[in-house]
Amino acid sequence: MSYQSFLDGDPAIVTAALTGGIHGKEANPNLPETPEEIGEAAAACREAGASVVHVHAREDDGERSFSTERFQEIDDEIRARAPDLVIQHSTGATGAPDEKRLQPLRTDPAPEMASLDMGPVNRYHHLTSENTRATVDTLYDEMAEREIKPELELFNGGQVTETYQLLERRDLADPVHATLIFGSGSLTRPTPENFLALIHDLPEGATFNTLGFGPHQLPFATMGLLFGGHVRVGLEDNVYYRRGELAQSNAQLVERVVSVAETLGRPVATPDEARDVLNLG
Amino acid sequence: MACPYLEYRDADEAHSFDTERAYCTAVDAFVQPMRADICNDRYDLHHETDCEFYREAEGL
Numbered sequence: 001m002s003y004q005s006f007l008d009g010d011p012a013i014v015t016a017a018l019t020g021g022i023h024g025k026e027a028n029p030n031l032p033e034t035p036e037e038i039g040e041a042a043a044a045c046r047e048a049g050a051s052v053v054h055v056h057a058r059e060d061d062g063e064r065s066f067s068t069e070r071f072q073e074i075d076d077e078i079r080a081r082a083p084d085l086v087i088q089h090s091t092g093a094t095g096a097p098d099e100k101r102l103q104p105l106r107t108d109p110a111p112e113m114a115s116l117d118m119g120p121v122n123r124y125h126h127l128t129s130e131n132t133r134a135t136v137d138t139l140y141d142e143m144a145e146r147e148i149k150p151e152l153e154l155f156n157g158g159q160v161t162e163t164y165q166l167l168e169r170r171d172l173a174d175p176v177h178a179t180l181i182f183g184s185g186s187l188t189r190p191t192p193e194n195f196l197a198l199i200h201d202l203p204e205g206a207t208f209n210t211l212g213f214g215p216h217q218l219p220f221a222t223m224g225l226l227f228g229g230h231v232r233v234g235l236e237d238n239v240y241y242r243r244g245e246l247a248q249s250n251a252q253l254v255e256r257v258v259s260v261a262e263t264l265g266r267p268v269a270t271p272d273e274a275r276d277v278l279n280l281g
Numbered sequence: 282m283a284c285p286y287l288e289y290r291d292a293d294e295a296h297s298f299d300t301e302r303a304y305c306t307a308v309d310a311f312v313q314p315m316r317a318d319i320c321n322d323r324y325d326l327h328h329e330t331d332c333e334f335y336r337e338a339e340g341l
Binding site for chain 1: 289313
């Protein structure tokens with residue numbers, strides 16, 4: 001993907017990351033946590049132009065849930081309100097065993113997509129989300145068995161190398177779909193130079209999502225749109241609309257990035273166009 | 282065993298919730314849901330080794 005894809009008017013897929021697994025309503029009371037809240041948020045994002053929703057599950061007290069049943073409840077709420085959305089489940093976790101991380105893949109029907117964290121990320125002061133190669137392979141194998149498209153989450157440039165190594169170990173369907181993540185800590189430093197280097201270093205034919213944490217969400221989404229990529233926005237990655245002003249909803253963040261795409265002349269993909277681009281089903 | 286600084290509350294001076302949530306009395310704040318896994322020693326997580334709030338409060 002490249003600037004030529006932008007000039008060609010290829011549709012841009014907007015993914016809404018609704019909830020996440022790290023912060024909750026203590027950071028922004030508008031962040032959806034219950035299945036009903038997540039369903040309503042998904043429908044509002046669909047209305048605003050998103051075609052994919054990235055889903056994490058929470059317990060009633062906001063804490064993380066990995067249970068198949070909780071993901072099923074959420075999917076049911078989403079499908080009741082926005083039946084054509086592409087649902088992407090998270091398999092991310094810190095400290096939880098692989099068996100827990102496999103649970104979100106076992107809903108009926110399976111999600112069309114699931115995230116696959118491609119390597120370690122430091123958390124807080126003493127923790128690391130390890131994401132060993134063995135874990136990556138275990139999660140990938142169940143995705144392949146259940147015909148779930150993996151969304152490779154690349155927290156930094158070293159995980160582009162991990163992507164090439166995964167392609168040597170496993171036969172991923174085309175296109176490889178990678179999310180490039182920019183921010184602080186273990187993430188790729190958010191500079192335009194790093195963005196350009198990474199998009200040109202991806203495997204041939206790969207599609208990419210651009211994900212900037214916090215204040216980098218909008219500028220990196222804009223770069224993604226200009227360079228033929230796709231974008232991910234939402235309260236999982238950024239709880240603010242602008243400095244000092246909490247976002248009112250996930251849909252507000254989707255509306256803004258759709259407005260940028262429209263201003264630039266880049267069409268926004270419908271869910272069915274997203275399925276074509278990502279070769280789903 | 283859960284962290285001794287962990288409580289479940291539904292409000293503080295700045296927040297009010299429908300359901301009680303994890304609150305750290307070492308830093309006097311509601312904690313992120315992911316951190317609550319550490320507070321509760323879930324999976325392979327342990328507050329004594331993994332939480333900087335606990336360690337600082339205990340002088341470790």
